[in-house]
Amino acid sequence: MRQRHPTLPITLAELIRIEPLARARVAHLADPARRVEQVVLAENFDRLRRSTPHSLIVLHAEAATGGWSLATALNLAWERNASAVLVSRQVAGPSSQALAQRLNISLLGIDGDPVDVALQLAGQISAPDAARALRQAQCAERLAEQTGVRGVLGVLNSELGASVPVALVAGDVVVAGRASATAERPEVERVCVEVHGPGERPWARLVAAVPAQTPGAAQQVRALLLLARPSLLAAWAQTLLDSGTHAAHEQAAFGLLRQLAVAPGRPAAEAADVEAPAWNSELGWQVEGINRAVWLAPWRSAGEPPPELTHLVRAAWQRGHPNWPLIAEGDGWISWQSSADTEDAGPLRRAVTAFRGAAAVHGLVVGVGRPHPGVSGLMRSIAEARLVAHVARDGGPGTVRWFDQVGAPAALAWLPVTELAEVAELCLDDLMNARDRDALVDTVLAVLDCGGSLSQASQRLGVHRNTVLARVARSRQLGLAFDDPAQRLALHVLCYALAAVRSARPGAGKPAQEQEPPASGPTPG
Amino acid sequence: MTAGPGYIGMVSSIGAEDVLTLYEGAKFYSPAVGDANKASLTSWLTGLLDRNGPVTLRRADALPPHTPCVSLCVLGSGAALADLPPAGDEFALAVQRIERLQQVTFGAIYPLAAATVSALAPVAAASQLGLPLLDADGMGRTFALIHHTAMHLAGVSPTPLVAYGATGESVLIDAQSAPRGTRLLGANVDPLGGWAALAAYSTTAGVLRRAALPGTVSRLVNVGRLLLERTDPDLLVARLAAITGCRRVGRGRIVEFEQLSRPTDKTIPAHPSSLVIEESGERGRQFRIELRSEIVAVFADGLLVAGVPDVLCLLDVSRGEIATLDSLEVGDLVDVLVTPADGLWYSAEGLAMVGLASHGINLDHPRRR
Numbered sequence: 069m070r071q072r073h074p075t076l077p078i079t080l081a082e083l084i085r086i087e088p089l090a091r092a093r094v095a096h097l098a099d100p101a102r103r104v105e106q107v108v109l110a111e112n113f114d115r116l117r118r119s120t121p122h123s124l125i126v127l128h129a130e131a132a133t134g135g136w137s138l139a140t141a142l143n144l145a146w147e148r149n150a151s152a153v154l155v156s157r158q159v160a161g162p163s164s165q166a167l168a169q170r171l172n173i174s175l176l177g178i179d180g181d182p183v184d185v186a187l188q189l190a191g192q193i194s195a196p197d198a199a200r201a202l203r204q205a206q207c208a209e210r211l212a213e214q215t216g217v218r219g220v221l222g223v224l225n226s227e228l229g230a231s232v233p234v235a236l237v238a239g240d241v242v243v244a245g246r247a248s249a250t251a252e253r254p255e256v257e258r259v260c261v262e263v264h265g266p267g268e269r270p271w272a273r274l275v276a277a278v279p280a281q282t283p284g285a286a287q288q289v290r291a292l293l294l295l296a297r298p299s300l301l302a303a304w305a306q307t308l309l310d311s312g313t314h315a316a317h318e319q320a321a322f323g324l325l326r327q328l329a330v331a332p333g334r335p336a337a338e339a340a341d342v343e344a345p346a347w348n349s350e351l352g353w354q355v356e357g358i359n360r361a362v363w364l365a366p367w368r369s370a371g372e373p374p375p376e377l378t379h380l381v382r383a384a385w386q387r388g389h390p391n392w393p394l395i396a397e398g399d400g401w402i403s404w405q406s407s408a409d410t411e412d413a414g415p416l417r418r419a420v421t422a423f424r425g426a427a428a429v430h431g432l433v434v435g436v437g438r439p440h441p442g443v444s445g446l447m448r449s450i451a452e453a454r455l456v457a458h459v460a461r462d463g464g465p466g467t468v469r470w471f472d473q474v475g476a477p478a479a480l481a482w483l484p485v486t487e488l489a490e491v492a493e494l495c496l497d498d499l500m501n502a503r504d505r506d507a508l509v510d511t512v513l514a515v516l517d518c519g520g521s522l523s524q525a526s527q528r529l530g531v532h533r534n535t536v537l538a539r540v541a542r543s544r545q546l547g548l549a550f551d552d553p554a555q556r557l558a559l560h561v562l563c564y565a566l567a568a569v570r571s572a573r574p575g576a577g578k579p580a581q582e583q584e585p586p587a588s589g590p591t592p593g
Numbered sequence: 594m595t596a597g598p599g600y601i602g603m604v605s606s607i608g609a610e611d612v613l614t615l616y617e618g619a620k621f622y623s624p625a626v627g628d629a630n631k632a633s634l635t636s637w638l639t640g641l642l643d644r645n646g647p648v649t650l651r652r653a654d655a656l657p658p659h660t661p662c663v664s665l666c667v668l669g670s671g672a673a674l675a676d677l678p679p680a681g682d683e684f685a686l687a688v689q690r691i692e693r694l695q696q697v698t699f700g701a702i703y704p705l706a707a708a709t710v711s712a713l714a715p716v717a718a719a720s721q722l723g724l725p726l727l728d729a730d731g732m733g734r735t736f737a738l739i740h741h742t743a744m745h746l747a748g749v750s751p752t753p754l755v756a757y758g759a760t761g762e763s764v765l766i767d768a769q770s771a772p773r774g775t776r777l778l779g780a781n782v783d784p785l786g787g788w789a790a791l792a793a794y795s796t797t798a799g800v801l802r803r804a805a806l807p808g809t810v811s812r813l814v815n816v817g818r819l820l821l822e823r824t825d826p827d828l829l830v831a832r833l834a835a836i837t838g839c840r841r842v843g844r845g846r847i848v849e850f851e852q853l854s855r856p857t858d859k860t861i862p863a864h865p866s867s868l869v870i871e872e873s874g875e876r877g878r879q880f881r882i883e884l885r886s887e888i889v890a891v892f893a894d895g896l897l898v899a900g901v902p903d904v905l906c907l908l909d910v911s912r913g914e915i916a917t918l919d920s921l922e923v924g925d926l927v928d929v930l931v932t933p934a935d936g937l938w939y940s941a942e943g944l945a946m947v948g949l950a951s952h953g954i955n956l957d958h959p960r961r962r
Contacts, residue, residue: 113956135851135867136892136954139881143895163849163869167879167895 077103078196085203088185093177095160096168102151109186121149128182134159146171211299220299221245238272249277257286261293322395329447354406359446361437363453365400367465384426410439428466436470488565499546511539513563604811608647609639618817622708623735629675641720649725658799661697665715666705666791673787677759683790684718687757703727707809708735729805733935734904737886740771741947744794747804754793758785806935826910839932845872847925889952897956899931900949902938906930
């Protein structure tokens with residue numbers, strides 16, 4: 069149960085949020101946090117001279133004729149330490165505004181009868197809590213009208229004024245509002261309200277920085293932040309719905325684009341002259357230039373990713389490039405950069421580098437294709453990106469592979485190494501039962517990789533040439549007859565598969581590969 | 594005039610060479626009036642003094658006490674005077690009307706208000722009638738109404754009075770009370786052409802010794818001489834301070850004019866308006882100058898720092914001369930000068946008659962706080 073202060077004096081900022089002062093023209097606002105203790109209806113200067121500090125002075129009759137009388141009233145109000153001066157709107161001219169600024173006395177121009185206004189204000193000041201409740205009710209109405217996250221934050225910030233900045237923070241990132249709310253400052257009290265998403269999972273929090281010297285301000289700010297919570301959640305859900313629709317739209321459009329590129333009757337590679345349809349630009353896509361595709365894929369493929377993951381990946385990938393597409397395709401996501409220049413990989417390189425952190429967190433790998441022109445070029449680049457994304461899985465989460473750096477060894481990524489290893493169990497029975505089979509497989513793989521050179525293989529393995537020779541002889545006895553041209557390719561592939569399966573097993577001891585492409589590959593032949 | 598250049602003190606006569614000096618000094622004590630008719634008036638008076646010789650300036654106590662005296666002034670608007678120039682004989686004829694009515698022969702003329710063109714007219718009449726001019730007047734500056742005088746406060750009646758128009762017509766007014774006389778006169782100014790020569794306050798030199806403000810004509814000549822020298826504004830203000838007791842409230846630039854800036858009443862024939870001046874330098878105060886037929890009050894940041902009956906004027910800093918109220922423009926750099934009026938006007942009766950309250954400003958005068 070929160071503590072209430074029913075008699076805590078109302079502040080100027082609170083009063084100008086509600087009628088009748090909500091309609092007043094603020095000529096100068098010296099200190100919104102200034103407390104207001106009473107209303108003085110001043111018809112002459114003697115009444116002004118007798119006013120007590122923290123009064124709200126409403127001028128009327130002789131004192132409200134403007135010109136010199138307003139100047140005199142401002143001077144007396146300053147002398148008497150008044151909270152603000154209210155005068156008929158017509159009377160407060162530019163020179164009065166300048167004087168109010170100079171004396172730093174709040175000056176408000178009001179419509180209507182000053183006596184009525186003074187009486188209404190006297191009622192509000194005598195029952196501050198009722199006035200606050202009215203303010204909150206009006207604020208709730210304004211919040212309810214908002215449909216976007218930014219709109220909600222806008223209402224909060226305009227309601228609380230410049231001295232109390234409010235921000236919506238997800239993790240450590242300011243999603244909307246004023247970043248100054250999160251800045252460390254002295255004499256500021258931080259008010260935090262958690263905003264929970266579906267299933268009571270924390271989604272974000274509203275943070276406000278309240279000047280510490282105003283008593284009770286933090287409590288009122290908290291009340292307003294709590295009021296804003298439902299509107300925020302509604303706005304967030306709206307965004308989710310919108311992005312779901314958008315994703316479906318993009319997916320369908322990409323499907324059409326692919327059909328265009330591989331139109332029946334001609335091979336995809338020759339379809340460079342396919343014209344990009346107009347609906348591309350409606351989605352913000354560019355395909356006419358040189359396209360370089362990116363394939364984002366889970367490190368361990370586990371079927372189609374959930375929509376929530378798609379949403380997070382989109383948020384991370386499109387940060388800074390909101391126009392780049394992101395299309396869920398199979399077990400990954402496709403995106404591309406289109407530019408006029410083949411060499412212009414800078415933005416993509418930076419985006420990929422920036423994305424690596426998010427990729428590591430979400431367990432993703434990244435493949436980047438080569439630049440190709442037009443729609444069919446895009447499809448080709450996508451195929452390349454997908455290929456290297458598979459290669460990148462060797463490197464663990466966060467790995468990025470560029471097709472330019474990988475080349476033909478990319479083919480190895482598609483080998484069904486697990487199945488091939490099972491074949492080895494059947495075909496190479498003797499070898500698989502040998503206790504030193506790992507050393508034998510590594511040695512034969514090294515010799516085949518090195519084109520039959522025993523000395524090169526011994527250097528690569530770090531053992532003596534005679535050891536290599538002995539192991540090769542023993543392998544032949546166990547069925548690895550790689551001298552036979554008819555068997556050489558099959559044995560090479562089997563050895564590769566056995567080594568790959570072993571390195572993929574946990575605790576196998578082989579370190580995950582980073583950026584660089586594999587140092588060795590099978591040499592045909 | 595007998596004194597040489599640089600002489601400051603009592604003046605014993607006014608000659609043709611003193612006319613411009615007198616005009617400048619007269620402007621200092623009532624800066625509201627423009628210079629529209631300066632050339633015609635000064636050349637007329639200079640010609641008159643050239644032909645008739647200088648006019649003798651006498652103190653009231655230098656004349657026998659029973660000497661009959663009458664005051665003269667220009668009634669109505671300066672702009673009307675420019676449109677309808679004087680025929681030249683109105684002032685002398687106005688005096689002669691009262692002489693005939695009262696069957697006296699006046700032995701001296703005195704200014705009703707020694708400021709603006711009303712300071713020049715009595716000199717002209719004295720020259721035409723061959724009479725001495727008293728070095729005394731009824732206001733020591735100008736006020737809006739003709740009963741705002743020291744004579745009225747001393748119990749001297751302004752009536753019978755004669756208003757003589759440039760058209761040759763005249764109005765004779767006899768009333769029980771001075772304010773009634775003012776009222777009846779006000780109704781006749783427009784039909785006479787917007788301005789008229791006024792002869793009033795017929796009395797004797799003995800009464801004027803206590804009822805008029807002494808030395809106010811020679812003061813104009815002394816002040817005028819300083820103003821004509823066109824020195825550096827700071828030096829000018831220091832010299833004026835030595836003679837008139839004036840002080841500078843502040844220097845600033847005009848930033849705004851406001852017309853009809855406060856409620857009006859019908860007693861004083863001029864619109865209220867205001868002038869906002871931003872003070873130069875570090876203090877940067879906001880001066881608010883309230884105007885009517887003259888400068889009524891000066892506020893600094895809303896605090897009343899000077900007001901009528903103080904003589905308030907603006908010194909144009911760039912030109913080194915007194916700025917007339919109809920020549921002011923936004924952007925002008927001016928000094929706000931305050932000169933104390935005669936002590937009489939700060940008495941309770943004086944303030945009740947010509948104080949701030951008479952202009953609708955119900956604040957205590959700074960000199961009485």
